[in-house]
Amino acid sequence: MESKVFRIALAGNPNCGKTTIFNRLTGTRQHVGNYPGVTVERKTGSCRINDFRVEIVDLPGIYSLSSSSPEEKVAFQELLKGDIDLILNIIDAGNAQRNMYLTTQLTELDIPMLLAFNMIDDAEKQGLVFDFQKLEGFFGSPIVPTVGSTGTGLEELRRKIYEIGRDPSPQRPVKPKYGPKTDEAIRALTAGIEALNLPETKRIPARYFAIKVLEDDPEICLRPEFAAFCSEAAEWRKQISARNGMNSRTLMADFRYGVIAGACREAITISNDRRRQLSDVIDKYVTNRFLGVPIFLLMMYLVFQFTFAVGQYPMDWLEAFFGWLGRTVNEVWPVGQAEFLQRLLVEGIIGGVGGVLVFLPNILLLFLSIAILEGTGYMARAAFIMDGFMHKFGLHGKSFIPMLLGFGCSVPAVMATRTIDNESDRKTTIMVVPFMSCGARLPIYAMLIPAFFPEKFQALTMWIIYLIGIVVALGCALLLKSTIFKGEGEVFVMELPPYRWPTLRSILILMWEKTSMYLHKAGTLILLASILLFVINTFPEKKSFSVDYPAEIAKVEHSVASEEEKAGELSRLNAEQKGELLEYSIAGRIGKGLEVVMKPLGFDWKVSSALIGAFAAKELFVAQLGILYSVEDAESEESTLQSALQKNYTPLQGFCIMLFCLLTVPCIATMAVVRREANSWKFMFAQIALYTVIAYVVTLVVFQAGSVLDIGTKPFLPPVRETAIVRQAMPDGGMR
Template identity: 50%
Template sequence: MQLAEARYGFALGVATEVVRATGHHVRRDRTMRIDSVLLHRVWGLPIFVALMWVVFNLVFTLGEPPMQWIESGLGWLAAHLQAVWPDTIAPLLKSLLVDGVIGGVGAVISFLPNILLLFLAIAFLEDTGYMARVAFLMDRIMHKMGLHGKSFIPMLIGLGCTVPAIMATRTLEHKRDRFTTILVSPFVSCGARMTIYALLIPAFFAPRWRGWVLWGIYMTGIVAAIGIARLLRGTLFRGETAPFVMELPPYRLPTWRSVGIHMWDRAWMYLQKAGTIILAISVLLWALGTFPRRVDYSRDYAAAMAQAATPEAAADLAAQQQAETLEYTIIGRLGKVLEPVIRPLGFDWRVGTALVGAFAAKEVFVAQMGIVFSLGEAGGNPDDLRATLRQNYTPLQGLAMMLFCLLSAPCMATIAVTRRETDSWGWALGMLFGMTMVAWICTFVVYRLGLLLGIGVL
């Protein structure tokens, strides 16, 4: 034993004298020092949560000015079209452009700065090597839920889009881990849902609370995914948890070129989606919200508005007429059918129509709200839409909308890729109805508890 210690001591002395640290060793030492802080058993997770809070605050703080510029431009365009286009010339085409295209697609495009900032932050964290360490950091929590840190990687990808997140589960070796991760990944808030939050959070919450609310929504999605994973692993996918082995890359300083390419790809995908899928759905929803056209009303609104004592009274009468017009259309009738189901959640038929549209693509929720209120009360400016939402709903209802959109069934593309990856319509439809049920129950509890406590009702 003493001889072995002497030999090792001699070898260590020789190595110390003759071995010089190269740049590679220096980088490795630097990485280890950083990891001693960021991967700390106690402080590692709070640092990650705090970092996400900073990201979401910056998304709103830095994204607000360019978003206002886009909204102002859209408002000017809508007002200009309204002013120069006579009502007697092709009124339906005018309504399609102002209410359907500008009110629908324009409302989605206005949130592009927020989307870009979110993807900028994600790209930066990925390129530095930190996101890989988040998976390692979450392994302890995920292990208690029946999964391992490798399952958290698709969830992180889901911050951008759920479709590639589900496809990324192919790296998981065991079927039970893979299927569990597929079924819970949609609970992580994707970039498409960000458009909903960017509309509703400024509409109902003061600037100092917006970052907190957005952070809370994203954290709620992650917690829901982990909780549902634990439930699935304890029921449908029982079995031992596979060990987690992962090679952590060294820390690197991202280049502006790589981050810029990542942002451009995401922005181009977002604009393509807005210019194709969302445009087509917006036109369809506009048609459903325009036809059939109502001729007979419950009262003579023209005479009543002519006799109105104040401009405010005339505006109220005009809003009532528009509400009757919308209720008579196909989309209004569909909303009325859904209203008994969603009324306990604090939603009316107009929100119901937006939720139906959101099943095609989450951004359509914003487009449909823009169309409904453009046809009804608001103009083409998304800022006007927020003001109208504040007049019609409470902050508690706004929070309920975001919670339901977070937890409810994902878009059609996600359902389709789930069917392909699981090779079964059963799992895809189970995801569809299961998430909708979870969303309804959670939203009901939050909304009713808020009413009981009197929180956010004014």
């Protein structure tokens, strides 16, 4: 056994605590990917139980082994591979009767099975009492009560896994019976399939495939090897229907529910009258048709308030660290040697990548908040609330899930639309999902909002930006569903799990996944792009200037003015020379060309040039501005990118920059996925045109209206205290 890997499939309904058990068993030894062709997440992990090497496959949360959704299809295919030694079926003990429908289907696979009645503490609070010995008799599988959030029962679970693994002939589950005529049909079809001697039947019993053929399961019936049995199965279905007054699929489902009802009646009792649960009390208000949406908006506001209030401190520490790092490199670098590399390191890499990493605390706190809301069960309520609300705008109920994912990243959000069967609903959702403010835009907001808005209005400003994205998405969806993508929507069924405290382990794992993704992006794409941006901000180098800056600097230094006046004049001369150098560069010329078009929106050439890099990745907008403003204040201990922006732009301009970045074309990776998912270049270019027009028109209206009404044209914050910077003239007329 030491040389063999014992493979376990973790199966269960959504919200049964399956992921918590998976995390408890595997810890950090996990691998996350996607199943080929779908966006359903594939999680595998490993652990050792005594001398066993165990590999655990965490199947998607499913309600049955049919093939009506991508999750059920991939779970079905994973189990049919035949290399699973044990099925660990996780059951929500408080909803055992509903959860065990999947159990009755898993028994047909004839794979040893272990049942974990999870969240047993919640079930006991409901007054439920279990006779596990009787339940084990009904299903022919051992049962272990667990509490995944606390680890209760996990040692017993590991012991049972070890015992089953050591048993040379482990117990097989008890298979349900479906009535005389149906069982006769199953036996006849089983005999025919066994006679074919197919490779599949060496791994999975022929009886299982016979049941699937009888149920007319499309995943099985479309396989050529089973095509010969379809007509025979159709004849059996007619006989069953004639005898029982219902079709075979409904009849078999009824028998499964009958087995479950009988088992629960015999083995589960209620010790006292069920009192109204806390979940029901909370849901009375949270899912209320009038209060639900305002409460959801309030929750989002509190999330943003938490993100800014707590995130400001570590963000300041990181900003101070990268400022110190840049100054230290300048101090230790030998004077006059490899000056281009020095500037590339300080201004390009530290200024660009460091400018993006500064906002990592805000991103972590945002995902921490969302993870907590998901873990408590609130986000399922949010989906339920928004489902009814979104139908008013022509969107399918399932569209909320991709839109919710869009707050993290537009790429998986667009891919997640594969779960929407209706083509017009799917294309509408793909078109509007990128309006959701993704995590890549968060560094832009985290940079601009504290620079222009008082602390008490920062969360409100961010809330408004996110709300604008939602409103524009819903407005576009209504327009598209009324014109181009007309069609009836479908019913969306969603389970509301009971409220519970999320586990610290699951939150930390989620935060680590998001952090590693962000750091990987900063260390690869953003690093390379920052180097490229530095190059186009540096070359070609300007040799002649409108003013003889070395001479002017010398005059100031030898003047009789006060030290404060000298410092101010020297800072002005440095800024002017830096401006001329940047305007002459490739980036400056691109920005100057765009400024003609972007000036009505309140954007100068620097902002315009930064928007070009944002098409590759939104974070590069921050990196470009970090590079553009890095030289002027590089030696200051108090000057930051935010203070530089505050000196150069108004709050109205800052808000319009965020608005344009929210509504404009998403990153190039998103557009590539849109083309692939829609299978149309025309669709992709139509989306680019739509986003460009909407971003330009909305930002134009806001800026011009604000200018006319004199809103945000003056600073809301006190001016940043100036810090004098004295630079040395270099022989070639440049500055250090």
